[in-house]
Amino acid sequence: MGESRPALAVHGHFYQPPREDPWTGEVPPEPGAAPYHDFNEKITAECYRPLAERCLFERISFNVGPTLIGWLARHAPETYRRILEADRVNVARGVGNAIAQSAHHTILPLARRRDKVTQVYWGIQSFQHRFGRHPRGMWLPEMAVDLATLEVLAEAGLTFTILSSEQVRGPLPRGAGPYRIRLEANAYFTVFVRDRDLSNQVSFAMPSLGPAERWAAEALRGRTALTLLATDGETFGHHHREGIDFLDRLLRPPAGAYEVVTLTEYLRAHPPMEEIEILQNTAWSCAHGLARWSTGCACTPGDSRWKAILRAAMDLLAEEIDAAYLDLAHGWIRDPWRLRDEYIHVVLGAMEAPALLREFADRPLPSDVERRLLLALQAQVHRQRMFASCGWFFEDLDGLEPRLVIRQAARAIELIEQATGVDLAAGYRRALALARSGRTGKTGAQIFDEIWAARPRLG
Structure with missing residues (x-):
């Protein structure tokens, strides 16, 4: 990599929330995705495939969220195979170009520490399960950041993340970097800094930019450092x-104009x-801190x-689910939170649940206790999914995305x-009652009631 011409890295953040019905494991029809069955199918056809x-995955830096790549593995296996192969090609050249993402697109600075740890650990284990190696970097959902989150990433053996230029303070003499962030005890974590203006031009003004390679050559003229x-x-x-x-042409620069690299x-x-x-x-997507x-x-x-109101209802429900889980585990499981972390191997199909329980049990488990603990661990999965950021991203409560997270909460309530x-439904419903859709007038309690009444009875 020479220094005589500017270097350009492109990072693609690929993600979809867990759209599956938490009772059946299947994605229900999503009318807004017509003529496709759902948005995963639609976006696969238009983008991923x-x-x-x-x-093109071979020539960019990228992350694929665990919930999306799991869906691709089941429903678009050839696309899934090609994505994994893109990273393997780069590993063969020296270093893989894929990075991890925390598991469920939770806004990590808003999460309690043990949930940060779980989300990061589940993201790492999901990446290892798919790509067969430990990731060097991790994408933070919505680039939401605080020092406590970076501490958790560092403790998990990760090296770097990506932030946006408006999220950092100090001169940027090396363009996108990399730069060091000081953590506690004189430790450091590495960040790359994206060029917000150029990234937003690609995101929101692409039709007006003209040929990609010409736009990039002009935008990078005079630069000597990395642009991300x-x-x-x-x-x-x-x-x-x-x-x-556009991306294909962007990654094929005119001779001598700029050099395309990956972050790793x-x-x-x-x-x-x-x-x-x-x-x-x-x-990166809220000018008001994390208020969105x-x-x-x-x-x-x-x-x-x-x-x-939705955030407070979810936080209260999470505390109640955790309390019920700890009460059940007391006297049987020596480290309930570590057990929750390791349950990702069951979710990924890499381990049988009873075998995992036996590793953490202080004594032999009666069959009924084992059954109840496994139900509580399943509830913990849905309790994590109910904090997916998309539930709060858009403008109206009675939309697809808030319903996705309320649906996850309902399933967690049932499993607990x-x-x-312990019946947590009535309290959750009361907590949602003051939230109201500006579009349909429905309250959060009414939306929960609709989901609760329509749920399959699985016994």
């Missing part, structure tokens, strides 16, 4: 139909030297007070009742 078929474009991977083909061709490749040759600071509790996913803010039109006899 053509990117994979044209080998980081955007939703769905930009290419789904958000913009011309995006596949660049980091290997350019260790971080300069130190910068992060602006804590910021994200907590209190509500002007990032979405209309009355967004429902977001705070089956495991412990």
